[in-house]
Amino acid sequence: MRRDRRAGPARRRRRAFRRRRRPGGGQGRGRRAGSARRRRLAPRGLGGGGVRGSLTGLGNLGLPVLSVAGSDPSGGAGIQADLKAIAACGGYGMSVVTALTAQNTRGVQGVHVPPVEFLVQQLRSVLSDVPPAAIKIGMLGSAEVIHAVASELSALEAAGTRPPVVLDPVMVATSGDRLLTPEGEAAMSRLFAHVDIVTPNAPELGALLGDDAASCTADLVTQARRLAREHRVWVLAKGGHVPVEATPSPGGDAAASGSVTDVLVSPEGEVSSLSHPFLNTRNTHGTGCTLSSALATFAARGLGWLAASHAATDYLAAALAGADRLAIGSGHGPVNHLGELWAGAGAPGLGAASAAWLRLAPRAEATYSTSVVAQLASGQPDAGLMHRYLGQDLAYLVDYADRLDAAAGLAEARGAIEDAAFWAASATACREEEPQLHLQLGAEVPAPDSVTAAYAQHLATAEADGYEALAAALLPCFVLYAEVGARLARVLPAEANAEARAWVTSYADPGFAASAAEAMDRVDAIAAGADEPTVALMEAAIAESLEREIAFFDR
Numbered sequence: 001m002r003r004d005r006r007a008g009p010a011r012r013r014r015r016a017f018r019r020r021r022r023p024g025g026g027q028g029r030g031r032r033a034g035s036a037r038r039r040r041l042a043p044r045g046l047g048g049g050g051v052r053g054s055l056t057g058l059g060n061l062g063l064p065v066l067s068v069a070g071s072d073p074s075g076g077a078g079i080q081a082d083l084k085a086i087a088a089c090g091g092y093g094m095s096v097v098t099a100l101t102a103q104n105t106r107g108v109q110g111v112h113v114p115p116v117e118f119l120v121q122q123l124r125s126v127l128s129d130v131p132p133a134a135i136k137i138g139m140l141g142s143a144e145v146i147h148a149v150a151s152e153l154s155a156l157e158a159a160g161t162r163p164p165v166v167l168d169p170v171m172v173a174t175s176g177d178r179l180l181t182p183e184g185e186a187a188m189s190r191l192f193a194h195v196d197i198v199t200p201n202a203p204e205l206g207a208l209l210g211d212d213a214a215s216c217t218a219d220l221v222t223q224a225r226r227l228a229r230e231h232r233v234w235v236l237a238k239g240g241h242v243p244v245e246a247t248p249s250p251g252g253d254a255a256a257s258g259s260v261t262d263v264l265v266s267p268e269g270e271v272s273s274l275s276h277p278f279l280n281t282r283n284t285h286g287t288g289c290t291l292s293s294a295l296a297t298f299a300a301r302g303l304g305w306l307a308a309s310h311a312a313t314d315y316l317a318a319a320l321a322g323a324d325r326l327a328i329g330s331g332h333g334p335v336n337h338l339g340e341l342w343a344g345a346g347a348p349g350l351g352a353a354s355a356a357w358l359r360l361a362p363r364a365e366a367t368y369s370t371s372v373v374a375q376l377a378s379g380q381p382d383a384g385l386m387h388r389y390l391g392q393d394l395a396y397l398v399d400y401a402d403r404l405d406a407a408a409g410l411a412e413a414r415g416a417i418e419d420a421a422f423w424a425a426s427a428t429a430c431r432e433e434e435p436q437l438h439l440q441l442g443a444e445v446p447a448p449d450s451v452t453a454a455y456a457q458h459l460a461t462a463e464a465d466g467y468e469a470l471a472a473a474l475l476p477c478f479v480l481y482a483e484v485g486a487r488l489a490r491v492l493p494a495e496a497n498a499e500a501r502a503w504v505t506s507y508a509d510p511g512f513a514a515s516a517a518e519a520m521d522r523v524d525a526i527a528a529g530a531d532e533p534t535v536a537l538m539e540a541a542i543a544e545s546l547e548r549e550i551a552f553f554d555r
C-alpha cells in the first residue's frame with residue numbers, strides 16, 4: 001500500500017519495538033541458586049537484592065554489574081552491548097576492557113590486546129571502590145589475559161568477596177572472525193573453577209570438550225551435561241547455531257516458524273530447556289554478549305540461575321524481535337537493547353502515534369506468520385494466493401485513496417495546508433503509482449471480499465469520528481508496509497521468484513519509507529494538538545487498522 005514517493009527532507013527514522021514481556025520467566029524461584037562452591041566462597045549476605053537494594057533506594061535496581069570484555073566500536077557486541085543490556089535489565093553497568101577490536105556489522109578487521117598489567121590495574125581500580133553485585137566475563141583475547149583474570153577472581157575468593165560470575169567463553173564472532181588465540185581456547189577452562197555459570201554457543205561448547213559442535217538439541221544437552229559435570233559449574237548452552245527445530249505454525253510454512261532452544265544444566269546435571277520462536281533476522285550481532293550480561297544482571301538482582309536464565313532469554317527474545325526496527329550497518333546488525341523500555345515507558349520526544357505503534361509491536365509480529373507475508377519471505381509465494389491478495393489490495397486501494405482525499409479535505413478545512421498536501425499527494429500515488437505493481441503482477445480488481453469490506457468499513461467509521469481518528473486509521477497501512485518491505489528485503493532468498501522480488505523491492509523503497517516516516521510524524525503532530533479522549537480514539541483506530549492489515553495478509 002504504497003503512498004507518496006516524494007523524497008522529502010531527511011526524516012527521523014521510524015522505529016517500533018517490542019513491549020516489555022513479563023520478567024522472570026515465571027519461575028518464581030527468587031533466591032539465588034548458585035553452586036555449592038559459590039555459596040562457600042562468597043558467604044556474605046547473598047539473599048538477593050534486598051539488603052543492597054535498600055541501600056541504593058531503588059529496590060533491587062541500579063546494582064553495579066561489571067563487564068570484563070572486549071570493545072566493539074560499532075556498538076552491537078562486546079562491552080557496548082553489555083552496558084546497554086545491563087542498563088535495560090535494571091543494573092548499573094561498569095566495564096573493564098580486555099581487548100580493543102576494530103569491527104563493524106560486517107566483521108572484525110583488527111584486534112589489539114593491551115598489556116595485561118593495564119587490565120589488572122583497571123580491575124583493581126574498580127573492584128577496590130565499587131564491589132560489583134555480579135561480573136560478566138566476555139572476550140579475553142589471549143591465554144595471558146585468561147590467567148590474569150583467573151588470579152584476580154581467585155583473590156576475590158580468598159577475601160570472600162567474589163560475587164556471582166558469568167563466563168561467556170567468546171572464541172569466534174558472529175561473522176566467523178576469531179576473537180581468542182588457540183592457546184587461549186586451550187586455557188579457557190582454567191577460569192571454570194572461578195565462575196558460577198558458563199554460556200557457550202554450540203561451536204564453543206564443542207571446542208571446550210574437544211568435540212564437534214552439536215547439530216541438534218539432544219547433542220547440545222549431552223555436551224552441556226558433560227561440561228557441567230566435569231567442572232562442577234552451571235552451563236547455559238546456547239542454541240543459536242543449532243539448526244532450527246520446526247514447530248507447527250498456524251500460518252502454514254511461515255518464515256518465523258520453528259524454535260531456538262537454549263539448555264541450562266546445573267552442576268548436578270539437572271536439565272532445563274528454554275525455547276523461543278526462531279526469528280528470521282540477520283540482526284544477531286552480539287546476542288551472546290547481550291544474553292550473558294542480562295544473566296549477570298538478573299543474578300545481581302537476586303534471581304537463581306534458572307529464573308535468571310528465563311528472564312535473560314526472555315529479554316533477549318524481545319530485543320531480537322525489535323532488532324529489525326533498528327537499521328544499523330549493512331551486515332549483521334545489533335539487537336534492540338532498549339526497545340522494550342522505549343515502548344513501555346516512552347522515550348523522550350516520542351509522539352502519541354509513535355508510542356502507540358511501539359506498544360503494538362508484539363502484535364505486529366503476527367504479520368510475519370500470515371500466509372501472504374510468510375510466502376513472500378520464502379521467495380516462492382503461491383501464484384493463486386498472490387493473485388487473490390493483490391486483487392483485493394487493488395480493490396482496497398480504490399477506497400483507501402478516497403479516504404486519503406477525505407483526510408486532505410478535512411485538513412484543508414482546518415487550515416493544515418501541509419497535511420492536506422501530504423494526504424492528497426498520497427491519494428494520487430495510491431491511484432496512479434501503486435497499482436502499477438499489482439497490474440504488472442497480473443492482478444484484476446474483484447468485488448471486495450469480507451476482509452476488504454471490513455477494512456473499508458473501519459476507515460469509514462474513523463472518518464465519521466473526525467480528522468484525528470481518520471489520520472490515525474490511515475497510518476498503519478503506510479508504516480506496516482514499510483516495515484514489512486524493509487524486513488523482507490533483508491531476508492529474501494537469492495533465488496526468490498520475480499513476483500516476490502517485485503513486491504519486496506517496491507515496499508522496501510527508501511522513498512516509501514520516507515513517506516511512512518512522514519505520515520507518522522504528521523499523525524504524531526495531530527495527536528499533540530488533540531485532547532485526551534481524541535488521542536484515545538486515535539490509538540484505538542491505529543490498533544484496529546493493524547488488526548485489519550494482519551487479516552488482509554492472511555488469506
Ligand SMILES: Nc1ncnc2c1ncn2[C@@H]1O[C@H](COP(=O)(O)OP(=O)(O)OP(=O)(O)O)[C@@H](O)[C@H]1O
Nearest residue numbers: 174201238239240241260278279284286287288289
Ligand atoms: N534467529 C534467532 N531467533 C531467536 N533466538 C536466537 C536467534 N539467534 C540466536 N538466538 C538466541 O540468542 C542467544 C545467543 O545464541 P547464539 O548461539 O547465537 O550465541 P553466540 O554465537 O554466542 O552469539 P553471538 O552472535 O553474540 O556470537 C541464544 O539465547 C539464542 O537462543
Ligand SMILES: Cc1ncc(CO)c(N)n1
Nearest residue numbers: 070071072077078139173
Ligand atoms: C568485542 C566482542 N566481544 C564479543 C563478540 C562476540 O559476539 C564480538 N563480536 N566482539
